[in-house]
Amino acid sequence: MGFNVSNSTSMRTRIVGGVAAVVMVASLVACGDTDEQASTCDALQDLSAEVSGLANVDLVGEGTSALNEQVDAIEASWNTAKDAADNQFASQFAALQSSLTALGSTVESFVNGDQGISDSVTALSAEVTAVSDAWSELATTAEAELGDCDLNA
Numbered sequence: 001m002g003f004n005v006s007n008s009t010s011m012r013t014r015i016v017g018g019v020a021a022v023v024m025v026a027s028l029v030a031c032g033d034t035d036e037q038a039s040t041c042d043a044l045q046d047l048s049a050e051v052s053g054l055a056n057v058d059l060v061g062e063g064t065s066a067l068n069e070q071v072d073a074i075e076a077s078w079n080t081a082k083d084a085a086d087n088q089f090a091s092q093f094a095a096l097q098s099s100l101t102a103l104g105s106t107v108e109s110f111v112n113g114d115q116g117i118s119d120s121v122t123a124l125s126a127e128v129t130a131v132s133d134a135w136s137e138l139a140t141t142a143e144a145e146l147g148d149c150d151l152n153a
Contacts, residue, residue: 041149043084044142047077048151051135054128059121064111067124071104088145092138099134103127 050073057067078100086093106127110120139151 037146037149040084040088040142041146041151043077043081044139044146044149044151047074047081048135048139050074050077051131054131059124064107067107071100071107074100085142089138089141092134092141096131096134096138099127099130103131 050070053073054067054070057070059067082093103124106120106123109115110124115123143149143151
């Protein structure tokens with residue numbers, strides 16, 4: 001009953017092979033997470049650019065058509081970003097969705113002439129601020145969880 005060198009070498013080879021397999025699988029999983037995070041970050045950055053564009057709309061000079069165009073651009077980026085990140089940031093997306101819906105209702109009310117211009121501009125300003133605040137919450141949370149993802153467009 002002595003120590004068998006050939007069995008020890010075989011055992012060492014199996015252990016090294018097993019460790020190598022575990023390391024390789026772990027690196028592939030980490031790589032997948034990184035790719036997924038990069039894709040999520042890209043989608044959120046596109047949405048960020050569109051939400052930021054909302055603040056640049058000149059209601060007085062450009063009218064509601066410019067606002068509607070920007071809201072349409074936000075909606076186009078919205079679906080991609082939501083598909084990429086909704087599972088991870090569901091409550092933040094819900095808050096942003098709610099503020100965008102309220103903004104849409106306010107725009108519709110303005111277009112229909114349901115309020116005077118002064119009241120409409122005040123309401124639109126408040127809704128744009130609410131969208132901005134909801135976006136800031138989503139951006140802050142996403143930047144903290146995704147690491148190297150700058151959402152300050």
